[in-house]
Amino acid sequence: MIHVKDLKKQYNGITVLNIPELNVPEGQSFGLVGNNGAGKTTFFRLVLDLIRADKGEIQSAGTVVAGSEAWKANTGSYLDKGFLIDFLTPEEYFDFTGHIRGLSKGDIQEHLNLFSDFFAGEVIGRKKYIRDLSMGNQQKVGIASALMGKPSILVLDEPFNSLDPSTQIRLKNMLNKLKSQVKITMLISSHDLNHIAEVCDRVCILEKGKIVHDIETREDTLAVLESYFAVQ
Amino acid sequence: MIRWFITHSWKSALRSGVWQKNLLTNIVIGFFALILILYMLILGIFIDKILEELAPDRNPLNVFGSVMFYYFLTDLLMRYMFQSLSTLAVEPYLHLPIRRSTLVHYVTAKSFLHLFNFIPLLVFVPFILKVVVPEQGAIVGISYGLSLLLLVFNNNFLATYFKRQLTGQARIAAIAGGSVLLLITLDYFKLISLSTVSEWTFMKFIAYPVLVVLPLALLFFSYMLNVRYLQKNAYLEEMPETRGKGATETLSDIRYLSKLGLTGSFIGLELKLWLRNKRTKSILYMFPIFVLYGLFFYPNPVYNDKPGFLIFVGIFISGGMMLNYLNYAFGYESTYFDYLLTSRIDLKQYLRVKLIVAMLISTFCFIVTIPYVLFGVDILYINIATYLFNIGFLSFLLLFMATYNKKRMDLSKGAAFNYQGVGAANWLAVLPAFLLPVIMYLVFNFLLNKYAALMIIGLTGIAGLVFTPFFVKVIQEQLLEKRYVMAENFRKES
Numbered sequence: 001m002i003h004v005k006d007l008k009k010q011y012n013g014i015t016v017l018n019i020p021e022l023n024v025p026e027g028q029s030f031g032l033v034g035n036n037g038a039g040k041t042t043f044f045r046l047v048l049d050l051i052r053a054d055k056g057e058i059q060s061a062g063t064v065v066a067g068s069e070a071w072k073a074n075t076g077s078y079l080d081k082g083f084l085i086d087f088l089t090p091e092e093y094f095d096f097t098g099h100i101r102g103l104s105k106g107d108i109q110e111h112l113n114l115f116s117d118f119f120a121g122e123v124i125g126r127k128k129y130i131r132d133l134s135m136g137n138q139q140k141v142g143i144a145s146a147l148m149g150k151p152s153i154l155v156l157d158e159p160f161n162s163l164d165p166s167t168q169i170r171l172k173n174m175l176n177k178l179k180s181q182v183k184i185t186m187l188i189s190s191h192d193l194n195h196i197a198e199v200c201d202r203v204c205i206l207e208k209g210k211i212v213h214d215i216e217t218r219e220d221t222l223a224v225l226e227s228y229f230a231v232q
Numbered sequence: 233m234i235r236w237f238i239t240h241s242w243k244s245a246l247r248s249g250v251w252q253k254n255l256l257t258n259i260v261i262g263f264f265a266l267i268l269i270l271y272m273l274i275l276g277i278f279i280d281k282i283l284e285e286l287a288p289d290r291n292p293l294n295v296f297g298s299v300m301f302y303y304f305l306t307d308l309l310m311r312y313m314f315q316s317l318s319t320l321a322v323e324p325y326l327h328l329p330i331r332r333s334t335l336v337h338y339v340t341a342k343s344f345l346h347l348f349n350f351i352p353l354l355v356f357v358p359f360i361l362k363v364v365v366p367e368q369g370a371i372v373g374i375s376y377g378l379s380l381l382l383l384v385f386n387n388n389f390l391a392t393y394f395k396r397q398l399t400g401q402a403r404i405a406a407i408a409g410g411s412v413l414l415l416i417t418l419d420y421f422k423l424i425s426l427s428t429v430s431e432w433t434f435m436k437f438i439a440y441p442v443l444v445v446l447p448l449a450l451l452f453f454s455y456m457l458n459v460r461y462l463q464k465n466a467y468l469e470e471m472p473e474t475r476g477k478g479a480t481e482t483l484s485d486i487r488y489l490s491k492l493g494l495t496g497s498f499i500g501l502e503l504k505l506w507l508r509n510k511r512t513k514s515i516l517y518m519f520p521i522f523v524l525y526g527l528f529f530y531p532n533p534v535y536n537d538k539p540g541f542l543i544f545v546g547i548f549i550s551g552g553m554m555l556n557y558l559n560y561a562f563g564y565e566s567t568y569f570d571y572l573l574t575s576r577i578d579l580k581q582y583l584r585v586k587l588i589v590a591m592l593i594s595t596f597c598f599i600v601t602i603p604y605v606l607f608g609v610d611i612l613y614i615n616i617a618t619y620l621f622n623i624g625f626l627s628f629l630l631l632f633m634a635t636y637n638k639k640r641m642d643l644s645k646g647a648a649f650n651y652q653g654v655g656a657a658n659w660l661a662v663l664p665a666f667l668l669p670v671i672m673y674l675v676f677n678f679l680l681n682k683y684a685a686l687m688i689i690g691l692t693g694i695a696g697l698v699f700t701p702f703f704v705k706v707i708q709e710q711l712l713e714k715r716y717v718m719a720e721n722f723r724k725e726s
Contacts, residue, residue: 048574052716067712072576082570082723085501087240087508087643100575129508131644 001026001153001185002047009209010040017042017136017209019056024202026152029179029186031200031217033193033225038206040189041079042155047187048077057123060153076151078142078159083192090123090141093130094148101149105169115144118170135162143171147178154178155187160195175199193229197222234273237338244598245602256580272351276358285359285365292363297434304387305412307352311391336462339388340455349388355381368438369542370653375441382447389454396461498585505564512564516558522552523600530607539614539682543670543689546611546618550598551626554590556631559637559662561586562711566640566722573719586631587704591623613683617690621669624693628703629665635707635714639722 004022008015017039021147024030024215032040045051048060049065057064060071078085085093098108112124122137123144130141139162146154160168172195177201178184196203197217204227205213215221279684283292325356356377437443448579452691506512529535529545565572572582598619605612669689696703 077574085568
């Protein structure tokens with residue numbers, strides 16, 4: 001589904017991302033872990049054609065992402081607050097995103113109903129603009145919006161961040177359910193090794209822009225990850 | 233403790249994005265500040281001559297005193313609108329073991345140093361030295377000057393108090409401004425004479441220098457008003473800056489818009505953007521200036537035989553607000569630009585919405601200003617020509633130029649004189665475009681005649697409208713080319 005070839009990104013002469021080859025097959029949930037500055041967000045931004053690669057390319061469902069519009073129709077994403085229109089209420093934001101994705105009012109409502117537990121009554125009907133929501137609730141809005149219109153590719157950057165424990169577990173369950181029900185390709189990054197091992201079929205460790213480990217998830221994956229990140 | 237606050241404030245001022253942003257912007261702002269100071273200084277130096285000229289048969293002291301009430305009222309209003317609240321961003325300090333009152337006094341007292349408090353001195357000091365002292369002696373001069381200074385400070389604290397209380401609602405300022413205008417009118421027709429009261433009061437300050445204690449008491453009162461208010465409200469959730477107002481259904485929810493499909497959704501988004509952010513709202517309040525400023529030129533016979541200049545005026549009347557909108561068309565959306573890029577949005581449609589909104593703004597300004605026809609039919613002809621030129625030519629050019637504006641704009645911080653995210657280069661680049669119709673006029677007026685020249689300007693606009701699809705395509709390609717650089721810069725929070 002996602003093919004990366006010879007990908008390189010530099011800032012001021014320093015290489016921040018260098019991936020000679022990476023293939024994420026359709027339906028795989030792909031996890032990315034790495035310390036701050038490892039290049040996770042840079043990689044996701046390249047996947048979403050938000051920054052220009054210095055070398056190489058990324059293909060999504062057969063077409064090169066850069067300069068193309070085709071992938072947008074089947075890709076849902078939430079990286080950071082830059083994806084939220086903060087002067088709208090969550091309802092208005094969902095309406096707008098739904099409208100762009102070609103959903104009817106009924107579709108949108110149906111989609112939001114699926115999230116009623118996830119929102120825990122803190123998002124819908126509160127008469128608040130997104131900018132006045134807490135970080136956690138803003139995150140919920142972003143994630144719910146990314147999943148609108150049943151995308152076949154989902155890109156989430158640190159989705160577990162700033163969510164409360166219950167919501168983290170709900171998100172985990174939701175992603176696992178999604179995986180088993182529809183053929184969705186997921187790219188997820190996280191600082192929480194536990195979560196990533198539980199949600200993803202495959203985990204890559206990124207260090208200084210390079211993929212240094214590429215593991216299929218097994219029982220011992222968490223132990224492998226923990227030992228890698230263990231500090232002497 | 234205070235020493236720490238001072239260094240922190242100093243550092244925050246020095247390191248604020250404003251300085252690092254753009255040398256050109258700072259030069260332009262500095263230039264205007266210098267002009268203002270120069271004007272005040274000239275006014276101060278010639279104040280005795282001016283007062284004599286205004287009312288040759290009256291004592292300059294009386295004349296000066298009679299306008300003082302109005303001066304302080306206007307000053308209060310101006311401060312309310314334009315003066316930024318002195319804040320030490322208090323959040324990082326509230327949880328530390330610092331006495332709350334120390335913080336509060338520091339934040340309050342800091343505004344003594346506001347520039348607005350010192351500009352009036354440029355007029356007051358020369359007036360006292362040239363008029364008061366020679367006539368009344370040094371003691372009266374000192375006490376009178378001190379009274380004025382204390383009143384200026386008093387105004388400063390009253391304005392901050394109102395501003396904190398009402399968190400800068402422009403509606404209230406408009407009402408207050410209206411009342412001042414009304415008072416002046418009533419005074420003019422001798423119905424209520426505030427100027428007599430003013431004169432009487434300020435002559436008392438001359439007669440009894442001891443009265444300086446009155447402004448002092450006033451100042452103490454207004455200072456304490458601020459301190460009290462802050463002391464009570466120095467909790468995070470109650471600070472005006474962080475207090476979120478509840479979302480309300482607004483004009484922008486017009487149901488009709490959703491029937492227009494995606495275009496309607498986009499227009500709705502634009503409306504919400506403009507009505508729900510401080511920064512954009514303060515631009516909307518500038519609307520009367522753009523529409524009314526024709527009054528400065530049209531009644532004046534000097535300009536009547538200078539149609540080239542009136543063309544320039546016309547361009548701004550129907551194009552000024554449009555310029556405000558289009559120049560930063562993408563900058564206004566900088567905080568969610570990534571979202572737009574990753575969404576399945578038809579770029580052409582998106583750009584067309586921007587153009588439609590721009591043309592609606594321009595059309596509205598044009599219609600509202602039709603009554604200027606009272607100053608002559610030629611003015612209407614000029615404004616029709618410039619309006620067509622604006623919507624059919626300038627609109628495309630400005631949207632194209634907007635792709636060069638790469639500064640993130642924080643819309644939640646409002647008020648006039650907010651230059652965050654504004655690049656002077658962008659303004660300078662569009663200025664020639666505003667001069668183009670003037671040049672066209674001068675050339676064709678010389679070759680043919682006045683009306684032919686106006687026709688050609690108007691036809692340029694109509695021709696532009698005919699080629700809309702072509703222009704949209706050009707802008708689309710430009711946007712696709714520039715989007716990486718724009719997105720990268722929009723992500724940078726200053």
